[in-house]
Amino acid sequence: MDTLKLDGRDFTGISQTLTADQDNYILAHLRLSGAMDILADADAKRTPEKKAEDLLTQIMLSGRASFILAGCLTEAGKKWNRAEADRNAAAFAEITDEAEKTALRESIVRFIIGFFSLGEPSSKSSPRSSTRGAKASRTASAAQ
Numbered sequence: 001m002d003t004l005k006l007d008g009r010d011f012t013g014i015s016q017t018l019t020a021d022q023d024n025y026i027l028a029h030l031r032l033s034g035a036m037d038i039l040a041d042a043d044a045k046r047t048p049e050k051k052a053e054d055l056l057t058q059i060m061l062s063g064r065a066s067f068i069l070a071g072c073l074t075e076a077g078k079k080w081n082r083a084e085a086d087r088n089a090a091a092f093a094e095i096t097d098e099a100e101k102t103a104l105r106e107s108i109v110r111f112i113i114g115f116f117s118l119g120e121p122s123s124k125s126s127p128r129s130s131t132r133g134a135k136a137s138r139t140a141s142a143a144q
Contacts, residue, residue, distance in 0.1 A: 033062035
């Protein structure tokens with residue numbers, strides 16, 4: 001996993017194994033930011049690029065960007081927790097270095113896109129992992 005240097009410290013991004021608390025922290029701040037409406041995009045009129053752009057704009061306008069990023073990042077050598085995330089959010093909000101501010105914006109979109117697989121269709125489920133009695137579409141490998 002790549003390391004991101006912010007506020008003179010090294011951070012790593014989210015992995016596949018989030019604690020329930022970390023997951024809740026990220027989702028709560030995304031909800032408070034208004035980003036969930038953009039992520040849902042019920043009418044599917046946005047291209048993936050427009051969706052990412054609108055998502056970043058909404059998060060920045062809400063004032064929740066530093067909290068969302070603090071939910072997605074863990075300082076190297078430390079375990080993620082809410083108190084540390086809140087301290088990191090305050091530090092991220094005070095960053096003045098242009099390169100670090102750019103890295104913050106790029107990281108938010110990258111983490112959220114990865115977290116929700118923004119714009120990507122869901123993969124078809126394997127018949128073996130589907131519930132009994134449900135008809136499943138076979139994946140390309142299963143159909144061969």
